[in-house]
Amino acid sequence: MKISFIGAGSIAEAMIAGLIEKNICNRENICITNRNNKLKMTELEEKFGISTTYDMNELIHNADMVIFAVKPKDANEALDKIRPYISENTFFVSVMAGISIEFITDKLKTNCAIARAMPNTSASVGKSATAITFNPFASNRQKEMALSIFSAIGITEEVEERQMDAITALSGSGPAYFYYMVEAMERAAEQFGLEKDTSNKLIIQTLLGAAEMLSVSGKKAADLRQEVTSPGGTTEAGISVLQQTEMQEAFVACIQAAYEQSKQLGIMYESKIT
Ligand SMILES: NC(=O)C1=CN([C@@H]2O[C@H](COP(=O)(O)OP(=O)(O)OC[C@H]3O[C@@H](n4cnc5c(N)ncnc54)[C@H](O)[C@@H]3O)[C@@H](O)[C@H]2O)C=CC1
Numbered sequence: 001m002k003i004s005f006i007g008a009g010s011i012a013e014a015m016i017a018g019l020i021e022k023n024i025c026n027r028e029n030i031c032i033t034n035r036n037n038k039l040k041m042t043e044l045e046e047k048f049g050i051s052t053t054y055d056m057n058e059l060i061h062n063a064d065m066v067i068f069a070v071k072p073k074d075a076n077e078a079l080d081k082i083r084p085y086i087s088e089n090t091f092f093v094s095v096m097a098g099i100s101i102e103f104i105t106d107k108l109k110t111n112c113a114i115a116r117a118m119p120n121t122s123a124s125v126g127k128s129a130t131a132i133t134f135n136p137f138a139s140n141r142q143k144e145m146a147l148s149i150f151s152a153i154g155i156t157e158e159v160e161e162r163q164m165d166a167i168t169a170l171s172g173s174g175p176a177y178f179y180y181m182v183e184a185m186e187r188a189a190e191q192f193g194l195e196k197d198t199s200n201k202l203i204i205q206t207l208l209g210a211a212e213m214l215s216v217s218g219k220k221a222a223d224l225r226q227e228v229t230s231p232g233g234t235t236e237a238g239i240s241v242l243q244q245t246e247m248q249e250a251f252v253a254c255i256q257a258a259y260e261q262s263k264q265l266g267i268m269y270e271s272k273i274t
């Protein structure tokens with residue numbers, strides 16, 4: 001299987017790391033391009049043993065799947081650049097936030113198979129939470145291929161496209177919310193004068209353990225929280241501060257803002273259609 005990437009940034013690199021770790025295809029059958037950063041191309045060749053090219057025909061022509069991972073602001077220009085090389089046989093997988101299949105179809109001017117997916121950077125360690133949706137031209141074989149590739153680097157849920165902005169806000173951006181929370185825990189540990197290595201290990205294991213409990217216990221988050229919270233104890237004292245500061249409301253507002261921004265990216269960058 002040959003997989004090509006257009007865009008060589010955070011998400012492409014995370015996916016490539018995961019795909020290589022899971023031996024999904026030979027390294028040299030993964031090919032990538034970026035706008036013009038040759039240094040980055042060399043770095044990726046050396047790091048992963050993958051192929052790089054600025055020849056769009058070479059990149060797209062023989063690929064079983066073309067993963068499009070440029071920023072929404074660059075979508076218009078990059079789609080214009082690749083249009084001449086896209087045929088009805090191309091399987092095009094966009095991971096861009098906010099950009100619709102309809103826009104991509106209009107830009108590519110061909111009835112090729114298109115998937116819109118939203119992975120996250122945990123793909124790098126095989127733990128992405130990916131949502132995916134397909135246009136009607138995607139064959140069963142292409143759908144199975146995409147599902148197997150994304151499932152190799154995490155879990156995959158097939159969804160309707162209208163859910164994508166919400167999912168982008170929830171699980172596309174999601175890892176960053178947890179990293180932000182960990183930054184706060186690191187600050188607290190530092191203020192206590194705890195040794196950094198030790199506190200980091202404890203924080204990470206606490207996060208992993210909580211995630212595992214949510215995944216396997218079958219219990220709701222609220223019930224698991226209750227089990228940690230002894231009446232008159234430490235957790236209760238801590239959580240009451242989060243409640244006073246309306247932390248849950250802030251978190252909901254955070255995800256709402258990300259959702260609005262995903263919609264906005266579509267409005268902003270799809271309007272420049274040529
Ligand atoms: N970073 C993340 O956690 C996630 C990002 N995404 C989506 O993936 C896309 C890429 O995001 P990042 O990897 O974070 O961005 P990035 O800024 O790290 O990488 C973007 C890449 O696109 C390339 N590029 C830009 N214009 C190009 C052109 N005309 N031709 C060829 N390559 C071009 C750049 O050279 C760069 O390699 C975005 O649309 C984003 O919404 C989706 C899921 C998660």
Ligand SMILES: O=C(O)[C@@H]1CCC=N1
Nearest residue numbers: 096097168172173174
């Ligand atoms: O922040 C962003 O726009 C991208 C989409 C999901 C995660 N990162």
